[in-house]
Amino acid sequence: EIVLTQSPATLSLSPGERATLSCRASQSVSSYLAWYQQKPGQAPRLLIYDASNRATGIPARFSGSGSGTDFTLTISSLEPEDFAVYYCQQRSNWLGTFGQGTKVEIK
């Protein structure tokens, strides 16, 4: 089973700051890594697929990078609506494991 470990658990930042979130896989997932944003009471929203491709309608301030076992989601300048929980997910096999999430909170 592929385990995804996200860090940090919580990121306390101010609007306008840069956010850098990490996701590490226990074995290579190639580029089959996605990032989701979830706000309280809402379903997850796909942000990034295949490590670095923005989903439809996602602002350019969101970017993803990495391959193999180490991945990064970067939010270049936090907007008020970006404070949420972010999850990574791998789809290199059919057991679509998620990371445990990183909460981006207002400092």
Add this chain to the structure above:
Amino acid sequence: EVQLVESGGGLVQPGGSLRLSCAASGFTFSSYWMHWVRQAPGRGLVWVSRINSDGTSTSYADSVKGRFTISRDNAKNTVYLQMNSLRAEDTAVYYCARDDILTGTDYWGQGTLVTVSS
């Protein structure tokens, strides 16, 4: 517009059964794999199961294998999750999600809450 609407959640006693449904619209349902993902209160997302486009192939998380069964009816544009031998730890919001071959799980329903308690 792609829509996924889950139903069938509710309160059930430990050891009981429940069948969740997810009605899809706005896309060619029979062309897409589908997933169920759950989220316990205050916890993270956990993948539960997936089914291929014609229903001939399924996969399950170890935690539900042998107890849950995913199926679909392409004529009704609906995917199901039959949950048997339910445990307290199965309490969660259950989401269905569409799997796009290019982008992965790109659309999600709003979820249905399953509570397992005596």
